[in-house]
Amino acid sequence: MEQRRVYGKSHWYHETQSRASRGDALPLVPEAAHVDDRFLLDLSLPDVLLNACDCWLQPARALSDRLFPDVVQVSRLQTFSAYDRLSTALTAAQVYGVQRLCNHYAARLAPLPGPDSSRESNRRLAQITQYARQLASSPSVIGSASRGQLDEVGLTTPDIILINQIIGFVGFQARALAAFQASLGHPVRWLPGMPMQEDAPAERFASAAAVWSSDLPAVTPGYASLAQQVALERWERQPELAGLAPLLATDPDALSLLGETLAALAQPTTSHLLVALLAARINGSQHCFLTLTERWHGAPGLPDAVRNGERALQAWGHNHPLERAVIQAAQLLTRAPDRFSAAQLIPLQEQGFSVTDAVSLLAWCGLSGWLNRLKIGLGNDLD
Template sequence: MEQRRIYGKSHWYHETQSRATRGDALPLVPEAAHVDDRFLLDLTLPDDLLNACDRWLQPARALSEMLFPDVVQVNRLHTFSAYDRLSTALTVAQVYGVQRLCNHYAARLAPLPGPDSSRESNRRLAQITQYARQLASSPSVIGSVSRGQLDEVGLTTPDIILINQIIGFVGFQARVLAVFQASLGHPVRWLPGMPMQEDAPAERFAVVTAGWSSDLPAITLSYATAAQLAALERWQLQPELAGLAPLLAIDPDALSLLGETLTALSQPSTPHLLVALLTARINGSQHCFLALAERWHGATGLPDAVRNGERALQAWGHNHPFEHAVIQAAQLLTRAPDRFSAAQLIPLQEQGFSTADAVALLAWCGLSGWLNRLNIALGNE
């Protein structure tokens, strides 16, 4: 029997070594590349829900266009090409397994010429792919060694900040899509054998005070542009961005859009603090967790229960049905967005959340994971 041979990036799971020719097969869903809304990927939603979420969807849509333009000009300081950006996005999408997202980035990546087949290029792409997969799936393993490995393969400081923004953004996008699809009652479609993210080791949270310091050089004020200075002045006043802003201001437009999304979703309510605590605990961001625990004003004992892990949290939640519904939804969305379904939304609605409020709360969950990863990846806790 004649053996079939299939070439190209016509599937979700791509190898780090690519072919230099343009004769690749089409992706599984080639039309997924052509969408009017590159954030929601043309997901059909009720007008009232879209209108209720418009304030935070607008900057998110702008970020998707900014991070993944059709044409990217590279230079000595900005070496991340369009292929690098979409390859990184596809790697992250694969980790989370949201089919619509995987189809989109696979379809956009497929026609692009990959890097040359030299040892240096293959090593660079392999390191980028490994880093993206680790930060997406097990952020607590990322540290100064991981950042050093990116530097060794030629990534500049702007490149390293960009790759972390891309990884965080695609994780946010995956969770927003998962929540919106759940609100429509779409069936869950996840690949058998796809692992669920494990919680960060409890030892990271044994201390009750900790600082955070950047592991990369911040912008130099005397050489900063007017746009960088304006973005820094505005967003370093936001508590969640205070330490990150001097780094993220290297790309002031991306910082401003992240800040606008954050401002639109952030609330000082108990459910929002609880969701952020849970994501910080699962992802392993000690700095985020301790800052949130200081601001906690809800039921006593909850931050300690979150700190102590799953068993303690389940025991605490038995007598708190409102918090229990929030915990169950946020945990699954953080650990495995591909498995998130209407079964996690219904308990929130039974506790008094409207669909729009539940969606916004869980979008905040995705954004909190983005902030966790930026703190872990760009500094030392």
């Protein structure tokens, strides 16, 4: 008996069930699928700002094309279809709440044929959706059991690495868009009742040392392709990608583009270290947090205040206006990018940041969240 194929959602709120009627497959904003720039989604920005950010926007655009090509060839080792990729992206975009992003992924997903209606396919899609929603909204709940559940529904190691890359990338894209929209003075448009991400439990950061390890098989030099060897040689010495590169090298092009984006945004300033610390604390990446505290060269006591939570940070920042502006902007952008606006960007400018520097710092905050989710989704912190 031929299995029935069904078509996508009629709006950007996505669940695991899809409509059977092809005539109902129009999204709310169908034109959002057709953009020249699949990272900025045709957001109109001043040329000065675009040119200043070009060094990291170029690899980010290429990553969007790499992760979400128009045609995807599935295989025994790579089972994630175009539908799976865009469905995962839309689930993450809904969590982050940036409307431009939701419209885009919904419009691209809507016309695609969904999986068949078998129990196995429904279970697989439900598990993918649950994992995407959890890693996007509450990354600290993800662990080896979560990866085991993905394995149980048939996802391969390259699939599991890819789903984590997609969720992290969409989070980075959401926060970059939020920062750019704030620079234009756009009003925020968030849905009433949408929850704000809660900080990871404080007990995750009680230990003064942690070792990160993955339970997934990594690419080893003896079995790597030439492209994988080149990518590993270039990026496994990058501090932020240490340990991750042998896993991400399953797709060497995506690894290289992530590395180029990271290299363009990373700066050795205390503000950059601070936003990365805040992202790691909120998202729950113990290894990222401890690595950053070892590199900290700013005011003494600030990493401990970040570790101890909101009340300690407020008390510390009372007499530090620059750091207070950075903290407030990074916290809201990490917890709820859909609520980020010029009200958080203006204090940074008042403390001497140019618009370009402020946007790049906030984009780095988003990229730090991506790295946090890769560390959480692909491995475990061991005390």
